[in-house]
Amino acid sequence: MSANLRPTGQQPTATYESAFLKACRREPVPHTPVWFMRQAGRSLPEYLKVREGIPMLESCMMPELVAEITMQPVRRHHVDAAIYFSDIVVPLKAIGIDLDIKPGVGPVVEQPIRSRADLARLRDLTPEDVWYVTEAIGLLTAELGSTPLIGFAGAPFTLASYLVEGGPSKNHEHTKALMYGDPQLWADLLDRLAEITSVFLKVQIEAGASAVQLFDSWVGALAPADYRRSVMPASSKVFKAVEEYGVPRIHFGVGTGELLGLMGEAGADVVGVDWRVPLDEAARRVGPGKALQGNIDPAVLFSTPEAVEAKAREVLDAAADLEGHVFNLGHGVPPTTDPDSLTRLVEYVHTQTAR
Numbered sequence: 117m118s119a120n121l122r123p124t125g126q127q128p129t130a131t132y133e134s135a136f137l138k139a140c141r142r143e144p145v146p147h148t149p150v151w152f153m154r155q156a157g158r159s160l161p162e163y164l165k166v167r168e169g170i171p172m173l174e175s176c177m178m179p180e181l182v183a184e185i186t187m188q189p190v191r192r193h194h195v196d197a198a199i200y201f202s203d204i205v206v207p208l209k210a211i212g213i214d215l216d217i218k219p220g221v222g223p224v225v226e227q228p229i230r231s232r233a234d235l236a237r238l239r240d241l242t243p244e245d246v247w248y249v250t251e252a253i254g255l256l257t258a259e260l261g262s263t264p265l266i267g268f269a270g271a272p273f274t275l276a277s278y279l280v281e282g283g284p285s286k287n288h289e290h291t292k293a294l295m296y297g298d299p300q301l302w303a304d305l306l307d308r309l310a311e312i313t314s315v316f317l318k319v320q321i322e323a324g325a326s327a328v329q330l331f332d333s334w335v336g337a338l339a340p341a342d343y344r345r346s347v348m349p350a351s352s353k354v355f356k357a358v359e360e361y362g363v364p365r366i367h368f369g370v371g372t373g374e375l376l377g378l379m380g381e382a383g384a385d386v387v388g389v390d391w392r393v394p395l396d397e398a399a400r401r402v403g404p405g406k407a408l409q410g411n412i413d414p415a416v417l418f419s420t421p422e423a424v425e426a427k428a429r430e431v432l433d434a435a436a437d438l439e440g441h442v443f444n445l446g447h448g449v450p451p452t453t454d455p456d457s458l459t460r461l462v463e464y465v466h467t468q469t470a471r
């Protein structure tokens with residue numbers, strides 16, 4: 117452990133006792149905590165205003181701007197947790213990979229990584245490479261008070277998918293070609309990414325993040341046997357690397373109904389569930405000893421307030437017997453969402469579950 121580690125239990129008591137962290141620890145809560153994946157971003161006019169003229173990746177390296185954008189949804193929606201404003205490709209950019217986030221497209225990598233020689237371009241990440249993260253989180257913990265901050269990173273498979281494909285991909289052909297065709301190179305690539313991701317999460321926890329989420333957004337493209345053999349060792353390594361801090365570790369992917377048990381087994385304390393599997397069924401698949409996070413279909417937000425409430429009610433009913441439940445969407449907030457529908461949803465969940 118490095119010298120500036122904040123030992124477990126040293127975070128402010130009010131943060132430790134927040135509804136969000138209690139639910140993650142499967143303790144009784146005053147109300148079901150709510151936050152939204154991608155809550156900090158394009159659905160908010162105040163976000164678009166402060167981001168005007170600043171490219172996405174540049175904005176991630178500006179501590180004051182990061183702190184402001186992270187705070188915006190907390191102020192507006194009264195969510196129970198903040199998520200650090202950044203992107204999963206930030207640590208890759210920080211070690212010198214030539215990539216950009218193209219508006220409306222996503223991360224694009226200039227020279228994809230497909231050979232042993234390419235792998236050498238993935239050097240170690242140091243805390244100094246991402247100094248702006250430490251600085252921004254310092255600003256945030258001061259402003260957040262008792263509201264916990266969630267740090268995050270992309271999981272090795274999802275990062276590998278962007279690096280190997282060179283950009284977003286529907287079927288992950290190059291990624292799977294490498295995974296099946298050169299298992300040793302694949303294992304080495306995922307191991308490298310696990311190292312980088314572990315450092316990135318440690319930096320965030322040491323700076324003051326009270327929980328972390330590992331996004332394996334695209335791993336639902338794999339069958340369980342392939343996940344277990346070719347992905348789980350690297351994801352487990354990341355969870356193990358941050359275990360000593362004692363902060364809740366959340367794991368999420370889209371279309372991962374068949375992988376939920378394995379994703380818990382990989383080392384998550386909280387398993388994120390998309391909208392395709394009801395939470396009671398998800399609990400059966402994950403097994404005891406884990407909290408669940410989810411899982412209203414983000415598309416429902418475009419419907420009437422009554423329809424949103426009805427769907428939220430369904431989610432809460434399915435969650436009634438869970439050991440711990442963090443309310444969330446089944447994936448990120450769509451950019452064209454009416455922010456008021458999110459504010460109303462937070463209020464609905466809070467009032468329906470107040471104990």
Ligand SMILES: Cc1c2[nH]c(c1CCC(=O)O)Cc1[nH]c(c(CCC(=O)O)c1C)Cc1[nH]c(c(CCC(=O)O)c1C)Cc1[nH]c(c(C)c1CCC(=O)O)C2
Nearest residue numbers: 153154155156157172202203204219220221222331333448
């Ligand atoms: C796969 C993935 C990425 N990034 C992320 C994931 C995993 C989550 C998921 O499954 O959605 C994670 C992410 N990206 C962003 C956050 C910020 C915190 C939050 O509010 O959740 C988080 C947690 C900001 C962002 N990341 C991005 C934006 C939009 C860029 C902008 O506002 O200019 C934001 C706010 C860009 C981005 N970056 C990525 C994509 C697919 C896109 C969208 C491309 C587009 O449609 O424009 C890669």
